[in-house]
Amino acid sequence: MEIDSELFIKILHVNFKFEIVDTDLGKGLKVDPFTAFIYSCVTGAGYLDNPAYPFTPKGIMKVFYSALDYRFVTGIFDNTSLKNTPLNLHKAKKFLFNSDKIIVPVEFDSERELQKILSDFISKQKQPTENFVIQRIEKSKNGNGMEPFLEYLACETIRRDNFIVESQVPLSHSKGSPDFAGYRFNSVSVPFNSVHIFELALIRLGLSRSCVHTSLSNRFIVGEAKTSTTDMKNQLEKYLSTNFFNEAYEIHSSKISPAETVFGLITLDKKYRVVLTPPREKDTFVLPEKQSKYRDWLENYIKYYLIANLTNDEFVTFYQEKNKRKISSSHDVVTFINSLSYEDILTKITEVSYGSV
């Protein structure tokens, strides 16, 4: 099943009840600004602020190169400073959270064709066009280039089962970067679930999702999305060989069954609904000791997205309050953030948002 514009609209409408609207670019889906931001972060669909290179926050809010490691990539942090946080993005691009957005699929065969379509559209609009989020549907590619869209579907599906979800996951250079992962913790140890991990950086901007109380034990899942092939076995086996994950999922728009009994499958049925089939064999690869180290790292990893609710000045002040000296290296930043509890950080966010608690 190749996902074209028509199918795209049906899938999102059926699964998430987004309202279908008409636009000069064709049918689109109206969503609130946070949903649009999450959608753009995962899929790379761009806000139409210019026809050449529409803005997307995809890839700019990462934290670390790999799991079990605390070396920063340029993303949320740039060396010792908070850089690409949603708060900073909001200051630079007010359109991100100011009003509802319309996600519009646009099919094209060449980049020049797409740029002409978007230029012509922009020239005819009387209002700024940043409220349109353009989903590229690249007809020249196998699968129309819709793998990130499948990642979004997987994330949204798994999120509802009390997982913190992530796409394009930091794992390791040798194993690669999984398309998708889900982390479920006992809510006593980690009081967050049912979110994309970067949503934890949107608290200050008004996003709230309630944490479902759960005493379930930790569970970590991983997935790989494909559109041009049905073969995900090698990659999933690599991810499972880390011994971190309890389950692995193939993500494909029209596969009927997974390649192995140890894999689950996320796919679409004939009525465009996302269907999740769990693996018949679970927990085959996980090793408690290795998973425990991964869990410890994840529990720290989450803190960096929470810290991203602060401005850089607030973060520097927070550091100095606790350490009585200035930040001198990224090692200082890491040591500091890892030492904080979730309560410490949430209290600080409340304090800077509303005054002292």
Place this chain on the structure above:
Amino acid sequence: MAQSSDEIIKRELIDHLGSATGDLSLRVFPESSNDDQKQFSDGGLTFGFNGLLYGSCDACWVRKKDWLDPYNKVTSSEEPVIALEGTDALNRGSSGNAQYQRFHHALGAVKAGIIGVYYLKKGADKIQEDLYEMAYNASQIESGTYLIIDDLSELKTLLDLIDDNVKTKAFIEKKLSVMHSIFQKKFDEKYGSWEEFAKKRSTIIKDTYVIKYSGRMLRNFTDSSQRAGHIAVGEMYLTKYFFPRKHVYYLWPKMSSADIEYLDSNKSVDKEWQLLRNEPGVEIITRDDLVGVPSAVITQLYQIRDEPLKGEVLVKFNNCMQIISDGLRNGKITIKTK
């Protein structure tokens, strides 16, 4: 995955320079697109000259005007004005020859007769001074202009001046002069003379030609993880544009003519291999192309042909190369004429 170097550069271009300046619009594609690999006249960002394609650029400012593409003699309805290859390498630990590896991307545009810009975003590392001279000399012998920049405000100034030929020419001449001065200052400090340069940089300088030698082996080009193609291309262009009016022999003594033939057969669509084999004024030669090399040296080179240059192998290679380079300098070893 975090944002790639290319994404960081493209986003910076849009944020600082916008998608249009005057009558120029920006041709730029997202990371996920393959359209940059297409020739310019086919809607892409790849330039070439006389049938030889160079690396793809990240962006190009274009205007609506017919332009005859010198690569394939096809007329495009858009004229390229400034093509840019950018990198975040200076923030990613690329302090050495990794900077040269992208030099040929904007070079295609320069050969096509337009302004090519290699933008290395400011970072912890500095721009290697060699790059400035490579670009300066490319500007002297090619039909376009090659600029090396680390500050987009320079590019903004150029874009603002571009419709004024006199001011644009003055800007370019001044920039090229600064580039040459940066290189010359460093060269004088580090080497003092071309003879000293030659000794330290595995180069033999003659009146009408130079020989650059290195320890390349077949596996460097057949194993994609080794990235030797990128390194070799960078080295080739450094030598070519340091000696822009001399013929360049690029000597790989660990390799044989048969190795080159194998690569010619198996890498016919590899862009970098095609550049190595077809760049005007450059000739790849192996131990089989040398006359007068002692048989013991030939035997030694054959024995270490597949071994990485380290430890004892490096010692053997260096010993062989001392004999060969001395011979090439004093005429006891010569290059076969073809």
